[in-house]
Amino acid sequence: MLIDSRLTETIRSAKKIVVLTGAGISAESDVPTFRDAQTGLWASFKPEELATPEAFLRNPKMVWEWYAYRREMVDKVKPNPGHSALVELEKRVSEFLLVTQNIDNLHQQAGSRNVIELHGNIKRVKCFKEGTIVNDWNVSDEVPPRCPKCGYYLRPDVVWFGEMLPFGAMEKATESARTCDVFFSIGTSSAVYPAAYLPYDALRRRATVIEVNPDETPLTEHAHFHLQGKAGEILPELMKNINM
Numbered sequence: 001m002l003i004d005s006r007l008t009e010t011i012r013s014a015k016k017i018v019v020l021t022g023a024g025i026s027a028e029s030d031v032p033t034f035r036d037a038q039t040g041l042w043a044s045f046k047p048e049e050l051a052t053p054e055a056f057l058r059n060p061k062m063v064w065e066w067y068a069y070r071r072e073m074v075d076k077v078k079p080n081p082g083h084s085a086l087v088e089l090e091k092r093v094s095e096f097l098l099v100t101q102n103i104d105n106l107h108q109q110a111g112s113r114n115v116i117e118l119h120g121n122i123k124r125v126k127c128f129k130e131g132t133i134v135n136d137w138n139v140s141d142e143v144p145p146r147c148p149k150c151g152y153y154l155r156p157d158v159v160w161f162g163e164m165l166p167f168g169a170m171e172k173a174t175e176s177a178r179t180c181d182v183f184f185s186i187g188t189s190s191a192v193y194p195a196a197y198l199p200y201d202a203l204r205r206r207a208t209v210i211e212v213n214p215d216e217t218p219l220t221e222h223a224h225f226h227l228q229g230k231a232g233e234i235l236p237e238l239m240k241n242i243n244m
């Protein structure tokens with residue numbers, strides 16, 4: 001893919017870069033994007049019907065098992081060249097922030113350091129009542145397991161529909177988007193707020209907004225650059241050009 005030299009120069013000279021990622025960057029690691037069809041036991045449910053506190057309270061066992069199944073799936077996949085390219089980008093720019101909507105932990109596994117997990121992390125588990133992270137729990141035959149401290153159910157440390165984002169996450173992400181030189185939106189349908197506000201915060205600050213996605217999204221017409229294609233192919237190519 002031919003990458004515009006103006007784009008390469010803009011990234012090379014940037015002092016502060018913010019990157020927002022969505023499920024698309026993990027698609028090449030074979031993690032289904034959020035809107036891919038559900039499979040297996042949960043094929044008859046939409047994620048929106050399972051990823052809510054009400055669904056959990058209605059059927060804690062089913063929701064816990066859906067996340068346990070997805071955790072097992074995520075344990076088997078690896079970061080792809082798109083994740084690695086972002087690790088390289090973080091190393092070469094003086095200020096860098098990665099804001100991810102993904103809960104698959106692949107950015108951290110690839111080596112990204114300054115990461116905000118807007119929607120939590122499927123690898124972490126917390127007490128439904130206290131919200132405290134619980135690292136190990138007795139794998140009794142009870143599903144979901146219970147908090148060793150208060151005895152209430154444990155749940156995945158992810159943001160469910162209708163829940164608030166982790167305290168301070170959006171504030172920090174917004175402040176960075178408003179003060180960056182270059183903003184990447186990678187592998188996200190730009191359809192879910194408040195994360196989808198971030199590129200517009202960057203645009204208002206006259207940052208260069210670059211979208212990486214095989215498809216168009218509501219952001220495409222506003223972005224300075226729309227690099228059409230897969231993140232796992234475009235980002236390594238971009239890094240190669242920048243390092244020339």
Ligand code: OAD
Nearest residue numbers: 022023024027033034035101187188189192213215230231
């Ligand atoms: P979506 O599934 O909505 O969008 C995935 C985007 O990735 C689409 O625009 C695809 O075109 C694009 N895509 C697919 N393969 C790609 C690839 N190889 N490289 C680059 N892009 C690719 O997932 P998200 O936008 O992440 O929220 O969804 C945002 C949030 O919606 C999720 O975090 C979830 C959901 O509500 C919560 O769980 C709270």
